[in-house]
Amino acid sequence: MPLLWHRMDPRPLILAYYDAFNRADWKAMLALLSEDVVHEINQGGTEVGREAFGAFLAHMERCYEERLEDLVVMADPEGRRCAAEFVVVGKYLRTDGAFPEARGQGYRLPAGAFLGVADGRINRVATVYNVKDWVRQVEVGA
Numbered sequence: 001m002p003l004l005w006h007r008m009d010p011r012p013l014i015l016a017y018y019d020a021f022n023r024a025d026w027k028a029m030l031a032l033l034s035e036d037v038v039h040e041i042n043q044g045g046t047e048v049g050r051e052a053f054g055a056f057l058a059h060m061e062r063c064y065e066e067r068l069e070d071l072v073v074m075a076d077p078e079g080r081r082c083a084a085e086f087v088v089v090g091k092y093l094r095t096d097g098a099f100p101e102a103r104g105q106g107y108r109l110p111a112g113a114f115l116g117v118a119d120g121r122i123n124r125v126a127t128v129y130n131v132k133d134w135v136r137q138v139e140v141g142a
Helices: 011-022 026-031 050-063 131-140
Strands: 033-040 046-048 064-075 081-092 106-118 121-129
Touching (some): 011 026, 011 081, 011 121, 026 033, 026 050, 033 050, 050 064, 106 131
Antiparallel strands (some): 033 046, 064 081, 081 106, 106 121
């Protein structure tokens, strides 16, 4: 028997979110998030709220120029939990905290994310990637 979706298929929502990311359309990205979105920052803390997520995006825009390639989105049958796998292709524009000095280095980094969906909006974003690999790439100027 084929698997049937019990709720809305969240994959178009997730694809729209990442499409907005690739266009650097932060307003469109934020519109797809719930007001109380939980953002679990890779190897960092957790922030709650669309406003905090917007501040995070502004910081990222200052320090990095990124686009995502080879995007694959998966979802559970209930339409509440999703995962995305992709490759981040970026340029390190401005030194970010204690990370190595930025000199416009390029990088290519496999990454993924776990996302939650409720009431037609994304209510959780947890992005995962290997920070040590990223540091190695920007230190050698990959």
